[in-house]
Amino acid sequence: MxxxxxxxxxxxxxxxxxxxxxxxxxxxxxxxxxxxxxxxxxxxxxxxxxxxxxxxxxxxxxxxxxxxxxxxxxxxxxxxxxxxxxxxxxxxxxxxxxxxxxxxxxxxxxxxxxxxxxxxxxxxxxxxxxxxxxxxxxxxxxxxxxxxxxRDPQARGVDWPGTLSFTLALVLLTWGILQAPQSGWSSPWVLALLLGALLALGLFILVERRAARPxxxxxxxxxxxxxxxxxxxxxxxxxxxxxxxxxxxxxxxxxxxxxxxxxxxxxxxxxxxxxxxxxxxxxxxxxxxxxxxxxxxxxxxxxxxxxxxxxxxxxxxxxxxxxxxxxxxxxxxxxxxxxxxxxxxxxxxxxxxxxxxxxxxxxxxxxxxxxxxxxxxxLLQQALGAHGASGDALSLAARQLAGGDLAASAGALPSWSREALLHSYAQAFSQLxxxxxxxxxxxxxxxxxxxxxxxxxxxxxx
CATH class of the missing domain: 1.20.1250.20 (MFS general substrate transporter like domains)
Known part of the structure; x- marks a missing residue:
């Protein structure tokens, strides 16, 4: 494969x-x-x-x-x-x-x-x-x-409208959260998934309020x-x-x-x-x-x-x-x-x-x-920024350091020493x-x- x-x-x-x-x-x-x-x-x-x-x-x-x-x-x-x-x-x-x-x-x-x-x-x-x-x-x-x-002796059948609307809401929410690290929280695709989850959740609540056996x-x-x-x-x-x-x-x-x-x-x-x-x-x-x-x-x-x-x-x-x-x-x-x-x-x-x-x-x-x-x-972006980093390199280095890639983060900020990056990481992780x-x-x-x-x-x- x-x-x-x-x-x-x-x-x-x-x-x-x-x-x-x-x-x-x-x-x-x-x-x-x-x-x-x-x-x-x-x-x-x-x-x-x-x-x-x-x-x-x-x-x-x-x-x-x-x-x-x-x-x-x-x-x-x-x-x-x-x-x-x-x-x-x-x-x-x-x-x-x-x-x-x-x-x-x-x-x-x-x-x-x-x-x-x-x-x-x-x-x-x-x-x-x-x-x-x-x-x-x-x-x-x-x-x-x-x-x-x-089994439940008083069961009256599966609440299919509630089941489907809830499943749709959770699928969209889970998909949006899983997609966010790849695409970014502000991407149109992630925002559309999260908005869809919110609408499906509203539909689920409406359905459940009217169901005889929700x-x-x-x-x-x-x-x-x-x-x-x-x-x-x-x-x-x-x-x-x-x-x-x-x-x-x-x-x-x-x-x-x-x-x-x-x-x-x-x-x-x-x-x-x-x-x-x-x-x-x-x-x-x-x-x-x-x-x-x-x-x-x-x-x-x-x-x-x-x-x-x-x-x-x-x-x-x-x-x-x-x-x-x-x-x-x-x-x-x-x-x-x-x-x-x-x-x-x-x-x-x-x-x-x-x-x-x-x-x-x-x-x-x-x-x-x-x-x-x-x-x-x-928090890493804030800590690095407080010590002089800025621009796209700051954002990239923060994401790489959060993912545990110290070497890549050092490459994004070549003027920074390993000790300085470790200090910023320790500060951010402590705050977390x-x-x-x-x-x-x-x-x-x-x-x-x-x-x-x-x-x-x-x-x-x-």
Whole structure:
């Protein structure tokens, strides 16, 4: 298979994100209507088959098309599986089950890129898709037979007008955000996509207000707990997820760490996801989910502030501790928010709740990353401009430095020394971390108020 342009290659990731994020809520509705186990099984089977087909793709076009199919399959599997899990457990058992689910999400997000890199190094890029097919086969063979079928007994059919209008809105929004780094936020194409998303969203709200059985019950947004649950994945995007992308770029591209050293350093951020989400489920027996989540966000905000005080060139040992604090704090809401997402609606509407929450999570990650990268570039442009850079070279150097290409940035500003560029980068990155800290603190306050739930301690075994 021949390689394409960088823009065409970027759609290998974008095609999956676009389809996955845009149909999650529709998939939740389908799970309630046709059966959670059935939709999960179909999603896993389709994911495995499309992964196997990707091994033999003849061109980049087919690669991107099949990645879009994988996104559809992943949305079906996630919505159906989460809703089925909500039906299988009650009370503390459900909290522990979803804490384990949150742990698997966190571990996959943190360690997936490392494992993928090992597979690529030893077996090529096709090895990643072979592993996806194998995992899908194992799930069908050993997981599905142990699941119980369930559906919403009061389902009245899929809200197709709402499903289509919402999917259109999210497709256009996601497409616009993904296209912006390539074309610029002010390009007519990006502005047209974002305007179309706004119009489609207005149509969705109009349709849902008139629907007898809407896909999204808009009255839920009147309840603080429902709103608070949606804040949690957005908060963890800004205090944890974006760092998984930005810090390796900083360590490798700007500070000159080797890939191995940077990976080992990142373990301080990701390793807590192995244990903290499960611990959060256990602590929830005595402390409310809202209090634990807001406490975790406060801890993560403290870690962000600590990390913002460290300049490039400081030893790796000094960086480990703030990264560990961020990982520990982020792990508390991470282990609780999946369970909370299905606890704020009637049990029979678990598919809808799972779809809404998963949509918020996936769309939030894409939006957060795009906004944070744009903010870093703007802060770099300001920092470089304060030290004498100007014109097109300033804008180009800021974008290159934000992307971790120190050498290219130095080429755009030949009169600048490497030390001067590092100083400007450190200043801008520190300001960015402080902005993320403020966002996390605000989210902690919203979660504390919205998820307030007076509880009495329970003895072990109750």
């Amino acid at each position: 021949t390689l394409g342009s960088p823009l065409a290659l970027s759609w290998t990731t974008n095609a999956f994100m676009l389809t996955f994020g845009s149909v999650l809520m529709a998939a939740g509705t389908l799970a309630d209507e046709y059966g959670r186990k059935r939709l999960f099984s179909l999603g896993v089977a389709l994911f495995g088959l499309s992964s196997l087909a990707l091994v033999f793709v003849p061109s980049l076009l087919w690669l991107n098309l099949l990645r879009g199919v994988q996104g559809l399959a992943g949305a079906a599997a996630l919505a159906g599986g989460s809703a089925a899990l909500a039906q299988a457990f009650d009370g503390p058992g459900r909290t522990r089950a979803f804490s384990l689910l949150g742990t698997t999400f966190g571990v996959g997000l943190a360690f997936g890129p490392i494992l993928a890199g090992v597979l690529v190094e030893h077996s090529g890029w096709r090895g990643i898709f072979v592993s996806g097919a194998l995992i899908g086969g194992l799930s069908l063979a050993f997981g599905v037979p142990r699941m119980q079928e369930s 896909m999204l019950d808009l009255s839920l947004f009147r309840y603080p707990r429902f709103v608070g649950v949606q804040v949690l994945p957005i908060a963890t995007c800004y205090c944890y997820v974006v760092l998984l992308i930005l810090l390796p770029i900083r360590f490798i591209g700007v500070e000159g760490y080797s890939e191995i050293d940077a990976g080992l350093l990142m373990l301080a951020l990701s390793a807590p996801m192995l244990v903290v989400p499960l611990a959060a489920g256990w602590l929830n027996r005595w402390f409310s989910a809202g209090n634990l989540s807001s406490l975790g966000l406060l801890v993560a905000a403290g870690g962000l502030w600590w990390l913002s005080r460290l300049a490039p060139g400081q030893g790796a040992g000094e960086r480990v501790w703030p990264l560990l604090v961020i990982g520990l704090g982020s792990g508390l809401p991470w282990g609780l928010m999946d369970g909370l997402s299905v606890s704020v609606v009637p049990k029979e509407r678990a598919g809808m709740a799972s779809g809404i929450f998963s949509t918020t999570r996936v769309a939030g990650e894409g939006i957060a990353l795009a906004l944070v990268v744009a903010l870093l570039a703007a 971390l402080q902005v993320l800290m403020v966002i996390t603190l605000v989210a902690a306050l919203v979660v504390k108020v919205a998820l307030h739930e007076p509880r009495h301690p329970r003895r072990l075994g109750n």
